[in-house]
Amino acid sequence: MNLWRHIAAGAGGGAVFLLFYLGLGDWPSVSLLAGIGAYAGFLLIGRALLPGPRPGAEPVGPELAAGAIERLRRLEAMAAAAGPALAPALRRVAVAAAPVVERAWRQPDQAMALRRLLTFHLDLALRLAEHGAAIVQLAGAGHPGLAKVAAMLDEVAAAFAAEADSAAANELMRLETELTVLERQLAAERHGPRPLGRE
Structure with a gap:
């Protein structure tokens, strides 16, 4: 579950980077910061919507x-x-x-x-x-x-x-x-x- 969250957040962050860099023509550093911010935001949204197992919880x-x-x-x-x-x-x-x-x-x-x-x-x-x-x-x-x-x-x-x-x-x-x-x-x-x- 955590792996899929990171993959989805990474894909979203990459899409935002491309949007800022290629679509809006921003500087690479600005586009990279936007992509990292989007990655973190998508990851937080994923954790809120799909909470993972409690720490220390066993089957x-x-x-x-x-x-x-x-x-x-x-x-x-x-x-x-x-x-x-x-x-x-x-x-x-x-x-x-x-x-x-x-x-x-x-x-x-x-x-x-x-x-x-x-x-x-x-x-x-x-x-x-x-x-x-x-x-x-x-x-x-x-x-x-x-x-x-x-x-x-x-x-x-x-x-x-x-x-x-x-x-x-x-x-x-x-x-x-x-x-x-x-x-x-x-x-x-x-x-x-x-x-x-x-x-």
């Missing part, structure tokens, strides 16, 4: 992926520190979430489509882990509320697993389509015209 996809990686690390740390009532459910969420987070990291353009999993579901898992840890601290590891927390964590894990299964199915479909195309190409090559001079 949304990488930001989402980086945030998801941080959440997943926290979740794994909480699973390692949790007691037997919650640790298995937390590990299931971490294992199910890992391929989705990795896909968002490797393909940031897909991160927006995974936004709900990367933000809401991972945040929900972290809140549930904190809630479960508070229950253990206040009422002990045998409190029935922990079973409810574990069941909700399993629902979060299921959401990640469903997304991973869907992605795997889509990838398998893509591979099968490519295989069909290659098979057709091979068949066409096999049954194509024979070289000259051969029966």
Whole structure:
């Protein structure tokens, strides 16, 4: 975007220079100053009409992926520190979430489509882990509320697993389509015209 602004402003400044120098017959120095002034003016107008990205602004996809990686690390740390009532459910969420987070990291353009999993579901898992840890601290590891927390964590894990299964199915479909195309190409090559001079 910035490059095109400079190109357009440069073209406008050059046109003004030619207008002053050839059209109006002004001195070269006057024409050059007019061209430079026009270039600066066109550049300012372009910035006002088409503002560029904010300084320091990053693409949304990488930001989402980086945030998801941080959440997943926290979740794994909480699973390692949790007691037997919650640790298995937390590990299931971490294992199910890992391929989705990795896909968002490797393909940031897909991160927006995974936004709900990367933000809401991972945040929900972290809140549930904190809630479960508070229950253990206040009422002990045998409190029935922990079973409810574990069941909700399993629902979060299921959401990640469903997304991973869907992605795997889509990838398998893509591979099968490519295989069909290659098979057709091979068949066409096999049954194509024979070289000259051969029966």
